[in-house]
Amino acid sequence: MESIGSLEEIILMILMKREKCHGVEIVEDYEGVLKKSISLPAIHVVLKRLTRKGLVKSQFGEPTSERGGRRKRIYWATPAGYEVIKELKEAKDELWNSITKPSFQYVGI
Amino acid sequence: MSGFDPPKWPADFLKKLLPLDTYEELMGDMDELFSLRVEEKGLKYARRRYIWDTVKALRLINASEVSRENTGFILFLSYIKTGIRFLWRTRNYSSINILGLAFGITAACLANLFITDQFSFDRFHSKIDRIYRLNIALNFSGQEEIFGGSSYRMGEEFPNKIPGIEATSRIKSGYGILKLGEQNLDQRFHFVDPEIFEILDFEWIRGNESHFGDPSKVVVSESFFKKIGEREELTLSLKDEEKRFTIVGIIKDFPINSTLSPRLLVPMEQWITTVHERRTTNWLDINMNLLVLKDENASVEAIDGQMTELASEGDEDFSEGEGRLYLHRFDKIHSATDIYTGNGLNPTISEELLWVISIVGILCLFISGLNYSNFSLGHFLIRSREVGVRKILGARPHFVWHQFFTETMISTILALMIAFVLVGILLPYFSEFVEIPYRYSDLFKGKFILGCLAIFLLATFLSGSYPSLILSRFKTVRVLKGSHKVGGKNIASRVFLTSQVGLAIFLIIGTITVNRQLNYLLDFDLGYSDERLISVDLPANSEDRLERFRILASGIPGVESISANSGYNGTSLSGDLAEKGRVRHIHVDENFVDQLQLEIIEGRNFDPALKTDKENSVLINQTLLNKIELEDPIGQTLPFSYGDLVDPTIVGIVRDYHFDAPKYDRSPLVIYLSPQYPYQEILIKMKPSFSGKDFSEIEKAWNEIFDPYPFSYDWIEDSNAAKMKAEIKIRDIAMIGSAISIMLVVFGLLSVLGTYIQQRMKEIVIRKINGSRTSDLLILFARRFSIWLGLGFLVGAWPAYYFLQEWLNDYATRVEMNLGIAVLALVVCGLVFIGTLLYQMIKISRVNPVIFLSDE
Known part of the structure; x- marks a missing residue:
């Protein structure tokens, strides 16, 4: 199984939520959910890395006038990508469930 | 759209840096995001983020997933592939040409080694x-x-x-x-x-x-x-x-x-x-x-x-x-061999030799480059279709130019590798030849390698530039329509053919004349006999002892005669003739003239019995006689004074003989018995039957009289040869160099003619089918070739004659230019023509003529 970083994980999840989307939509979702700004190229780098790992596929779409006649590249997650996220999620859930809640340590008393 | 546009420069900037598809995707996303942000948070914010993204985009330069649109490199690989295929297809002619190029590069590399070494002479002193x-x-x-x-x-x-x-x-x-x-x-x-x-x-x-x-x-x-x-x-x-x-x-x-x-x-x-x-x-x-x-x-x-x-x-x-x-x-x-010096600061290599070696090296490189040019142009037809298709598919002229340069580079690299092997093999012989002990480590010195790099580039340039220029400029449509007469090709190949013939004729005439002259110098009439003659330096202030030695040594069976002289000194004439320049003079004894077998052409030799001869008589040589323009000179006084010898009487005229190195003009000479200058040299002539035992006896006599000065001697014959050493070297280099260049030039002639005839195969075949005999065809082509042969002859023979005449004028004794050599050169070129033609004819008669006719 491919190991992925947390930014890769989040972007993969956004992709899965949208099913098919391009870079701008990922930026919007990321900034909307995490309340943090991110640079577009950072997203592109991650997408390329995921492509190389075989977790994401992409294809050029049709040129649109709003982008000055440039084409969008549309990304979607592969089954392998889905599996990676699913396994990661289950592992995290298992860990989360084993944490004693609430513990005094964390509530700052 | 908001109506606000993002800044322009990031797009231009990133376009240069990023792979094409990454650029398209990213810029699209950035522009889209920009307009969204302008609506959401205003222009300033959007612009700041846009610029920030541009900076961040630099990360993407190496993060490419898809290969870049790197056409240059892909094209380069394709040029190499087609180049190698082409060389392989024409391997017979190309191996001749690459070998020729390799010989040229080898000669240039050796010349480079010699010259860089000469220019590093004495340069090891830091100041x-x-x-x-x-x-x-x-x-x-x-x-x-x-x-x-x-x-x-x-x-x-x-x-x-x-x-x-x-x-x-x-x-x-x-x-x-x-x-x-x-x-x-x-x-x-x-x-x-x-x-x-x-x-x-x-x-x-x-x-x-x-x-x-x-x-x-x-x-x-x-x-x-x-x-x-x-x-x-x-x-x-x-x-x-x-x-x-x-x-x-x-x-x-x-x-x-x-x-x-x-x-x-x-x-x-x-x-x-x-x-x-x-x-x-x-x-x-x-x-x-x-x-x-x-x-x-x-x-x-x-x-x-x-x-x-x-x-x-x-x-x-x-x-x-x-x-x-x-x-x-x-x-x-x-x-600086022309400056007289001594004291351990003698010049070692004559500038002339340096020049000859450089010229031979450059000439060989030049000829082999020219040959290669001819070869590429000759195969023009084979390639023109390919080039036409390339052009139709969008290749611009400079792409074609690059292609043929790359191909030439492949050949030059191959030739360079062969040349390195050849240099390695030849190095010991070369260093023996120029008498400089080169080591293999000298081949790895910076200057030499730099020189080789220059040779490589020059060779590529010489052999590649003209053909690729021609190939890249011709008109595409005409080639594809099947017309083969494109881009002035015929003129070009005729110019090349003529120049090749000219070069061959120039080289053949030049080589033979230079070699004749040098041979003549090495084997010419000294004007005196240096056979079995040895020279011994007389220690200073020992003239009294000389007589005793003379008596002792004359008794030795192998000794024929002994004479003594002062060596050749210089002064000027006196009186009205002082303007006539310098004369050389020598004090000799009465045996000198007979021992050297000098020829008296007028008057008589010294007579030791006459007191006047011992005091006030001189012999002069022809050159001096011509200079002072005396009629009936015998018995007249010579306006010459040296020491006590003043205005002596001329008793005889000696035929000119070479007492200096033969290259120099004969100098005017005065010979006298009068003891005005001390003896410095003893000449001993040996009998034809002498043996080593005679030398040990001479040495014994010497040690008895001249101790502690050790006995040492030189053969005059050897020292005469040593004076000619530079000339011998130049002759050898000229001979080897011109043999190589003649060979190269004949190679070139062969391949140019071969390809020329190959292109006319269809014509020849049609003529044959219609009943032409081989002899008719030979006459037909011989008529065409004879025009170029004549032109090439004029181009080659005239400069050869001019330069050789200049060169020969340096020598006091020289051979005459003669027409026979020019005719010989013409015959050699003619033979190459006829030989190539015959070879192609025989080839035609052995293959099915349909091959040549079914071309289209």
Whole structure:
């Protein structure tokens, strides 16, 4: 199984939520959910890395006038990508469930 | 859309850096995001983020997933592939051509090795750019003669009186007898000033220069130290006076590319003890060399002027004779063979040889490049379709140009590899030939490699530029329509053919004439007999002992005759004829003329019985007679005076003979018996039946009379040959070089003609099918070729004649140019023509003519 970083994980999840989307939509979702700004190229780098790992596929779409006649590249997650996220999620859930809640340590008393 | 546009420059900037598809995607996303952000948070924010994204985008330069649109590299790979395929398809002709190119590059590389070595001559001294040797130019009746020499006095005065001179050191060769136990050895050495250690670079093995000032201390080289058995002291006999010296320093021997090779350095003070005092005060006693270290900022011209001025003040003769002193760069003296010098600073390689080697190297490279050009152009037809298709698919002219350059580069690289192997194989023979012991490590020196790189680029340029230019410029449509006469190709190949013929004719005529001339020089009439003649130097002030030696030696069975002479000296005529320039003169004994078998063409030889002959008679040579224009010269007086010999009577005319190196013009000569100049040389003629035993007897007689001077002798025949050594070298190099270049040029002619005829195969086949006989075809093509042959002959023969005439004029005795050689050159070219034609004809008769006809 491919190991992925947390930014890769989040972007993969956004992709899965949208099913098919391009870079701008990922930026919007990321900034909307995490309340943090991110640079577009950072997203592109991650997408390329995921492509190389075989977790994401992409294809050029049709040129649109709003982008000055440039084409969008549309990304979607592969089954392998889905599996990676699913396994990661289950592992995290298992860990989360084993944490004693609430513990005094964390509530700052 | 918001109506606000993002800044323009990030797009231009990123376009240059990013792979094309990454750029398209990213810029699209960025523009989209920009307009969204303008709506959400305003223009300023959007713009700031946009720029920030641009900076961040630099990460994407290497993060490419899809391969870049790197057309240049992909095209380059494709050029290499087609190039190799093409070479393989035409492997017969291309291997000839690549081999030819390899020969050319080999010759150029060897020349490069030789020349870089020559230019590194003496350059190992760290201050070489400031080191000079003093030269003196003296005016003899309108003719300036240059000597690489100076006087003791100059070395004494100049460093103190001229501010631009940092240091000077005199160098004077000395000669003494080295006593090694029982053995006596002739030993040459150098008298020097201590400043020499400041001027030149010495590597000390032991000791240093600080003790050198003491007259009894010497410095020796490592090899000399070994030769004397590693003794700390040595005994040297100078002018019959034995002196003991202590060795205070041992230096490493100088490398081979050094003019000076010091073995034993003795302080200058020792020289003063061996000579008369006036030799140290006379300004114009030119007998030693002066090395000058110039101050960094001083100008050479200023120093020249100051030196000349000081010398003129010191000696009136100097200023009257319009003499002048000047500095000669130290690293240039090794090739200045025309300047007379001595004192261990002799030129080693003549500039002429340097030139010949460079010219041969460049010529070979040039011819092989030209051959390759012809070859590529010849195969033009085969490639024109390919180029046409490439052009239709969008190749621009410079792409085609790149393609053919790349292909040429492949051939040159192959040729270079072959050439390196050849250089490796030939290096030992080459170094034996030029008498410089090159090592393989010399092939890895920076300058040599740099030179080879230049040769490689030049070869590629010579062989590739013209064909690729032609190929890239022709009209596409016409090729594809099947018309083969494109882009002035016919004119080009005719020009090439003509120039190739011209070059062949030039080279053949040149080589044969140069070789004839050099052979003639090496084997020509000296005007006297040097057979079985040996020369022995007579020790100074020993004329009284000479007679005793003469009596003893004449009794030895192998000795035919003995004579003595003063060597050839120079002066000018007196009286009205003083303007006529210099004459050489020699004091001889009565055996001299007979021994050398000089021919008396008028008058008589000296008669020892006549008292007047011994005192006041001279023989003169033809050249002098022509110069003074005397009619009926016998019995007349000659306006000549030397010592007590004043206005002597001419008793005979001697046929000219060569007492100098044969290249020089014959000089006017006066021969006399009158003892005006001491004898310095004994000539002994051996009988044809002499044996080694005779030499040991001569040596015995010598030791009995001239002890402690050891007996040493030279064969005159050998030293005459040695004087011609440079000429022999030049002849050999010219011969080898021109053999290679003739071979190359014939190769080229062959392949050009071959391809020319190949392109006319269809015509030939149709003619044959319609009933032409081979002989008809031969006549037809011979008629076409004869025009080019004639043109090529004019192009080649005229410059050959012109240059050779110039060159021959340098020589006093020379061969005449003759028409036979030109005809021979023409015949060789004609034979190559007919041979190629016949070969192609035979080829046609053996294959099915349909092959040539079914082309379209």
